[in-house]
Amino acid sequence: MTTAVPLSWYLILSAILFGLGVAGFVFRRNIITVFMSIELMLNAVNLSFVAFSYQLRQTDGHIYTFFVMVVAAAEAAVGLAIILTVFKNRATLEIDEVSDLKN
Amino acid sequence: MDIFLFILFASIAVFCAVNVVVQTHPITSALSLVGVMGALAVLYLLLGAEFIAAAQIVVYAGAIMVLFVFVIMLLNAGGEAKSAGRSQMVRWLGIPLFTIFIGLLSYIVQRSVPAGPGVSFGQFTGGTPRDVGRLLFTQYLLPFEATSVLVLIAILGAVVLARKEIE
Structure with a gap:
């Protein structure tokens, strides 16, 4: 006996995860934690893609999820290299102290 | 289940x-x-x-x-230092407002998504490696090749960034 889960529950879960990612992105001040919040948002979007893919009975959403994963991997590699460079030059991980582009 | x-x-x-x-x-x-x-x-x-x-x-x-x-x-x-210079209002209003925002969002999503049969395990079997691979190497071949170039560029960028000293 299986009970079906409404599709909207998946979308609501996706929205909650995305909102938490935005909150982390805005309120945290450690560069690495901010970066992890971005990954959280990407994961939330992936869940939406897969849920819609199920609803439409098409595999295309899975392909988009796959591409998002590839982009996330590339972004993580470059972003962490940037974090390493920032830390090497400034010895800090606080985003408030890295403000050369401000004004 | x-x-x-x-x-x-x-x-x-x-x-x-x-x-x-x-x-x-x-x-x-x-x-x-x-x-x-x-x-x-x-x-x-x-x-x-x-x-x-x-x-x-x-x-x-x-x-x-x-x-x-x-x-x-x-x-x-x-660990992060305790947040200095951040107003207390953010701390006390943030969580309730966030909860209200999520509640509103859930309501809107609930209203706007048509009530279908719902999701049950095993109803959709188009996500096997065979299906994904077939789609990836026929219809989405060009984007796939573009991602390979993207990953190559990202690797080069990471190497260059990680070893260069910026004065």
Whole structure:
């Protein structure tokens, strides 16, 4: 006996995860934690893609999820290299102290 | 059974996501993020996306998060200092307002999504590696090749950035 889960529950879960990612992105001040919040948002979007893919009975959403994963991997590699460079030059991980582009 | 699994793993995902945002130490956040990704992989399986679930575990929880943990340990990142200069209003109003926002969003989503038969495990079997691979190498061949170039550029960029000293 299986009970079906409404599709909207998946979308609501996706929205909650995305909102938490935005909150982390805005309120945290450690560069690495901010970066992890971005990954959280990407994961939330992936869940939406897969849920819609199920609803439409098409595999295309899975392909988009796959591409998002590839982009996330590339972004993580470059972003962490940037974090390493920032830390090497400034010895800090606080985003408030890295403000050369401000004004 | 479906609804039980969904509620179990959705609550694990939300709990771990809250932990990612709330914890002050980056390594705790990283491990919580691994929890989110594992729970999401189970939800992908429930949605019939077998290949994506495996890729989620291998690529996200395996490769990307190891990179994160590696950098955190390399930089010996400690906990965040207590937030100074941030108004108390943010602290007390943030959580209730966030909850209200999520509630409104859930209401809108609930209203706007048509009530279909719902998601039950095994109803959609188009997410096997065979289906994904066939689509990836026929219809989406050009984007696939473009991502390979993107990854190559990212590798080169990471190498150049990590070894160059900026004065």
